[in-house]
Amino acid sequence: MDDIAGHLGISKKTIYQFYKDKKELVHLLMQKMVSDQQEEISQHEAGAKNAIEEIFAVIVCLQRLMQTINPVIFYDLQKYHPESWKLYQDFRDNFLTRRIKTNLERGISEGLYRKDLDLDIVAIMRINDLDTVFSTQVYSPARFDMGKVLSELTNHYLYGVVSLKGYKLINEYKNVYEED
Template sequence: MKHKIVDEAERLFWKYGVKSVTLDDISRRLGISKKTLYQHFSDKEDLVYQVVVNHFNAKKENVNCHKIDAHNAVDAMLMLSVMVRKYADSNNPNLLFDIERHYPKAWEEYRKYKEEFVFASIIENLEWGIRDGLYRDDINVEVLARLRLESMHLAMDEAVFPHDRFGLTDIQIELLHHFLRGMLTEKGFTIYNQFNHEL
């Protein structure tokens, strides 16, 4: 039952945002009493924390699977654009900002995921691309990894990209391609163009 509650809460949180979804909403949606819900979670903060841990563990697994399937660094980077197309529009960009403001324990999990796993994955990709001659060897790997990391978060900021004017998928794809094209060698561009032609 705990796993079922976490899955349903995640669906609701990502669709509507954390703040607007209550424990009553979740228990009604699952057809269970709040008493049953409280047998598994001490309060909403505990549930939000479990949802965040579950969500980012699944994302880690997904990213690692894509790394295994990728033939090279450009391929791996562009596979992320396919993931973004698949999932971004089903997510509510307000969710992370709700968590940042109201759920510090869950926010710390997101921060660790971003700073440790995502940052390390970007560094790994950039170094792989340089070794294979697909990315320019004069790039500052740490600076560009930070740039990519922060641009992913920036895309969800409504103050910068108002949701009524910009789709989250479009922003993320645009930023990813802009980032990638600035690093590519001629050899890298060949792979980049071939991948885009096949989409």
């Protein structure tokens, strides 16, 4: 709270006029972050021409988010703010998992993804991949750029789910999105 007050140029007392305590502030910020991510991902999903473009658009969105988040925050949320951590878990387990499965269904119907995929298993694998991006024990921020890790994991994921038709599109979108 001292850091926040100092950054805003106000006293802690002023902060406490608006927020009961740090837990409330963290919880409201987490709600806002989750809501913003849901909205942005849904917009990318709606605007994408196909399932592969959707993946690339969402990854750009997540990479922007990663530039503003210290991965240690996930550890702090788990340890010190379990109610707020639950918001993230619900976002991950419900919204993100549902979006991944919807993308897989779309890709299969477009002929871009393999028809033999088990959607439940692949969605869980993808969620676990995304979780490891934020694991400082797996990908230390001192050694790895989180955006690069996300990009490599996404390449690995896409090459595992695409059909031959989808494979041809990956390089096209990689060129477009890497230029941005």
